[in-house]
Amino acid sequence: MIKGVHSTPKLASLSPNKASANDALLLVKPVPTMLDENPKLPAVSGAHVTVLLNEAVQALAIKADGTYVDGTFGRGGHSKKILEALGAQGQLIAFDKDLQAIESSKAIQDQRFIMVHGHFAGMQASLAKMGINKVDGILLDLGISSPQIDEPARGFSFRFDAPLDMRMDQTRGQTAADFIASTTEQQLAEVIKDYGEERFAKQIARAIIAERNDGRPITTTGQLAKVVASAVTRFEPGQNPATRTFQALRIHVNQELEELSLAMSQCLALLSSQGRLAVISFHSLEDRMVKQFIRAQVNRDDLPSNFPVRAADLPQPKLTPVGKSIKPSQQEIKSNPRSRSAVLRVAERTAIA
Numbered sequence: 531m532i533k534g535v536h537s538t539p540k541l542a543s544l545s546p547n548k549a550s551a552n553d554a555l556l557l558v559k560p561v562p563t564m565l566d567e568n569p570k571l572p573a574v575s576g577a578h579v580t581v582l583l584n585e586a587v588q589a590l591a592i593k594a595d596g597t598y599v600d601g602t603f604g605r606g607g608h609s610k611k612i613l614e615a616l617g618a619q620g621q622l623i624a625f626d627k628d629l630q631a632i633e634s635s636k637a638i639q640d641q642r643f644i645m646v647h648g649h650f651a652g653m654q655a656s657l658a659k660m661g662i663n664k665v666d667g668i669l670l671d672l673g674i675s676s677p678q679i680d681e682p683a684r685g686f687s688f689r690f691d692a693p694l695d696m697r698m699d700q701t702r703g704q705t706a707a708d709f710i711a712s713t714t715e716q717q718l719a720e721v722i723k724d725y726g727e728e729r730f731a732k733q734i735a736r737a738i739i740a741e742r743n744d745g746r747p748i749t750t751t752g753q754l755a756k757v758v759a760s761a762v763t764r765f766e767p768g769q770n771p772a773t774r775t776f777q778a779l780r781i782h783v784n785q786e787l788e789e790l791s792l793a794m795s796q797c798l799a800l801l802s803s804q805g806r807l808a809v810i811s812f813h814s815l816e817d818r819m820v821k822q823f824i825r826a827q828v829n830r831d832d833l834p835s836n837f838p839v840r841a842a843d844l845p846q847p848k849l850t851p852v853g854k855s856i857k858p859s860q861q862e863i864k865s866n867p868r869s870r871s872a873v874l875r876v877a878e879r880t881a882i883a
């Protein structure tokens with residue numbers, strides 16, 4: 531298992547769908563995310579229960595006339611709460627890759643709301659097209675929603691046997707089945723190890739490629755779960771042996787860590803003085819990236835200590851952390867077990883000279 535995650539995602543060169551600024555702009559006026567699909571948890575169907583709803587919106591310290599970004603609309607739980615806090619002059623621009631999320635956003639009939647079908651790593655370019663170059667707060671609630679994981683046809687879950695898709699944006703890019711069909715054993719093992727922190731990554735990759743070479747291409751979630759189970763000899767009690775492999779493929783297919791890295795850099799450029807960044811992550815790979823990113827902007831320790839420059843001339847910190855990380859209460863976890871791995875981190879943009 532890897533101990534650390536790379537601050538810039540290591541597997542970027544393998545990525546199937548490179549982030550592009552040419553996202554379709556869909557202006558519409560008018561439920562984690564489980565990284566682990568623990569079979570002991572009740573299967574929730576259809577609805578998405580927003581995680582850390584009050585905590586995340588409070589963290590944005592909403593100004594009534596401010597401009598805000600919800601980078602992960604989902605089913606709009608956070609977006610609706612942000613709109614409630616905004617005044618008549620406020621504005622919310624939301625993004626989601628998923629067409630079903632876009633469809634559900636049509637229920638929000640509000641002049642202050644703009645929905646964009648696109649990835650959040652394209653937010654700066656999309657906002658620029660709208661003439662917006664500064665915002666007062668950005669929220670990212672990472673991962674997938676309950677409707678995505680609970681709908682068999684999306685191919686995210688080993689609970690069903692369905693086509694192995696796993697794309698959040700089904701309008702573009704490689705499916706998990708396409709990736710498995712075209713990758714090498716070594717690349718596959720790297721993905722499973724790095725993104726799934728799976729100690730049996732090599733054995734799993736070998737088993738998958740052997741299946742493929744024997745004329746049985748892996749095209750369904752059920753097939754994949756079965757092959758993985760045959761290669762994993764030890765796993766956490768109560769956990770499906772395919773949990774980590776499914777997580778890894780999902781992260782790879784959707785370029786989740788690359789997207790996060792690109793988006794966080796853009797947040798620095800987009801946030802106005804005292805603007806807030808709030809990120810909810812659901813697994814340690816994401817959370818470590820968020821923590822390291824904030825820390826790097828707080829401590830400008832990228833220069834050698836004996837660098838011949840006066841302290842006042844050193845680059846100034848760009849972010850100040852706001853409080854400690856926030857986790858769901860026991861009560862929230864009880865009513866929504868899928869919230870249990872969530873961690874919210876908040877930072878504020880320092881004054882821009």
Ligand SMILES: C[S@@+](CC[C@H](N)C(=O)[O-])C[C@H]1O[C@@H](n2cnc3c(N)ncnc32)[C@H](O)[C@@H]1O
Nearest residue numbers: 580602604605606607608626627628649650671
């Ligand atoms: C955990 S859900 C968000 C739930 C939302 N906060 C709510 O209250 O309903 C994550 C959503 O973000 C979307 N998403 C994930 N990564 C994305 C990305 N890089 N760009 C745009 N949308 C993304 C997913 O499609 C999913 O709908």
